[in-house]
Amino acid sequence: MIFEYAAAPESRSVVKIDPVYGHFINGKWVNGSSHFNSINPATEEVLSQIALGTAADVDAAVKAARNAFDKSWSKLSGRERGKYLFRIARIMQERAREFAVLETLDNGKPIRESRDVDVPLSAAHFFYHAGWADKLEYAGVDTTTAPHGVVGQIIPWNFPLLMLAWKVAPALATGNTVVLKPAETTSLTALLFAQVCQQAGLPDGVVNIVTGDGSTGSAIVNHPGIDKIAFTGSTEVGKLIARAVAPTNKSLTLELGGKGANIVFGDAAIDETVEGIVNGIFFNQGHVCCAGSRLILQESIADEVLEKLKRRMDKIRVGDPLDKNTDLGAINSAEQLAKIRELTAAGEAEGAGRWSANCELPTNGFWFAPTIFTGVTQAHRIAREEIFGPVLSVLTFRTPAEVIEKANNTPFGLSAGIWSEKGSNILWATQQLRAGVIWANTFNKFDPASPFGGYKESGWGREGGRHGLSAYLKGSAK
Numbered sequence: 001m002i003f004e005y006a007a008a009p010e011s012r013s014v015v016k017i018d019p020v021y022g023h024f025i026n027g028k029w030v031n032g033s034s035h036f037n038s039i040n041p042a043t044e045e046v047l048s049q050i051a052l053g054t055a056a057d058v059d060a061a062v063k064a065a066r067n068a069f070d071k072s073w074s075k076l077s078g079r080e081r082g083k084y085l086f087r088i089a090r091i092m093q094e095r096a097r098e099f100a101v102l103e104t105l106d107n108g109k110p111i112r113e114s115r116d117v118d119v120p121l122s123a124a125h126f127f128y129h130a131g132w133a134d135k136l137e138y139a140g141v142d143t144t145t146a147p148h149g150v151v152g153q154i155i156p157w158n159f160p161l162l163m164l165a166w167k168v169a170p171a172l173a174t175g176n177t178v179v180l181k182p183a184e185t186t187s188l189t190a191l192l193f194a195q196v197c198q199q200a201g202l203p204d205g206v207v208n209i210v211t212g213d214g215s216t217g218s219a220i221v222n223h224p225g226i227d228k229i230a231f232t233g234s235t236e237v238g239k240l241i242a243r244a245v246a247p248t249n250k251s252l253t254l255e256l257g258g259k260g261a262n263i264v265f266g267d268a269a270i271d272e273t274v275e276g277i278v279n280g281i282f283f284n285q286g287h288v289c290c291a292g293s294r295l296i297l298q299e300s301i302a303d304e305v306l307e308k309l310k311r312r313m314d315k316i317r318v319g320d321p322l323d324k325n326t327d328l329g330a331i332n333s334a335e336q337l338a339k340i341r342e343l344t345a346a347g348e349a350e351g352a353g354r355w356s357a358n359c360e361l362p363t364n365g366f367w368f369a370p371t372i373f374t375g376v377t378q379a380h381r382i383a384r385e386e387i388f389g390p391v392l393s394v395l396t397f398r399t400p401a402e403v404i405e406k407a408n409n410t411p412f413g414l415s416a417g418i419w420s421e422k423g424s425n426i427l428w429a430t431q432q433l434r435a436g437v438i439w440a441n442t443f444n445k446f447d448p449a450s451p452f453g454g455y456k457e458s459g460w461g462r463e464g465g466r467h468g469l470s471a472y473l474k475g476s477a478k
């Protein structure tokens, strides 16, 4: 018997989207001088007009943040700062459904993920850091040092609210004030967060949000009044920022791209592993810096894993992100879809075998079927470059030494996964792998207490946990 799923759409009535938004500077809404459209990538419907931040807007935000740092925020005790963070966390929980629906509309990710992952984890980051605000001396960070002051934060479009939480919560807990720029295609939940700051009574200027594009980000990076930059995004832009910051006194943390190896040893529990592979690459449409985008299978079980993986992929439901049955939503933008298409075409041209799940894609919006490439070699672009989409490159190995060689043969070093029933295998492999986070018999698990970050071209510094706190204190980390 085949069970069909009836549509189960989440109502969007809980969300109120303004036709035009300004910037949030010094606790107030400031009109923008020009605007661009924010669209729903699942339908191409225009959701709102977002202000394009200029150098003058950034300057006003930096001045507000400096004033707030000098006059209010740096004067508060950790206990008082913690109260605001707790308040923000609780309001985010109270408004969780609103945040989840808005994130799904603006980003294209399935409501199940925004509701069950992005929003609860974002609130958890504020709760976690609220707890640290008055206990920094117990966090193992150098508490004789002071907060940096004004922090410029630039975030990407793949986890818009969650990346905001990763940045804003530790900055405020340690006593900094912030100027944050969300990504061009996904500003709406950051603007809703600004309303939460107002609702929480956060002192004016402690959090400032300037929307815009790369030029706005660049104005933040190059503003002399900023003491630290925290960036998440592509390695390419990360390098530009590192160059711009190098001759200054600014501190810098970078969370960049990845090409995570998901390694399956011959003794792994196959059915559980297949679920983990699916979660590793198809969660959030593969728009995940730590995605398990290179599957490296021991030859003895490769055929069985691939057969079961294809069967499982045919069950992935692609479609309306607001439908609670949907597993894979829309690609975030036409540009990202073009990039995925370009790299997958290169994979075919270079000789890898392409297989896509049998699914019907909607006609409007930006969509890509879950896809795997077999017969991939280390030389293929799809094994080396970040695709940032629902595309898995499959390689094989015979010996443990070979898989470590292959897994580490990448300019990145953000994440890895190991599937094996043997603890000794897992412990041995984790010691050899050059990756900031390594999951064993699971994938894509996140917790505010766990530091996250990369080696090599995946970035500098850690976010989350006690390590993430030190990045927001002078002298504790560069």
Ligand code: NDP
Residues within 6 Å of the ligand: 154, 155, 156, 157, 158, 181, 182, 183, 184, 185, 212, 213, 214, 215, 216, 217, 218, 219, 221, 232, 233, 234, 235, 237, 238, 240, 241, 255, 256, 257, 258, 288, 289, 336, 339, 386, 387, 388
């Ligand atoms: P970018 O690195 O271009 O953008 C990240 C953020 O930086 C955005 O807010 C962006 O603004 C801003 N920005 C762009 N140019 C500059 C600049 N010169 N100076 C300062 N800030 C700037 O990533 P994209 O979002 O365009 O995605 C491109 C690729 O990056 C993806 O395909 C993926 O491979 C990778 N990526 C990695 C992520 C990760 O978490 N590691 C997250 C997102 C992307 P705007 O959005 O307005 O361009």
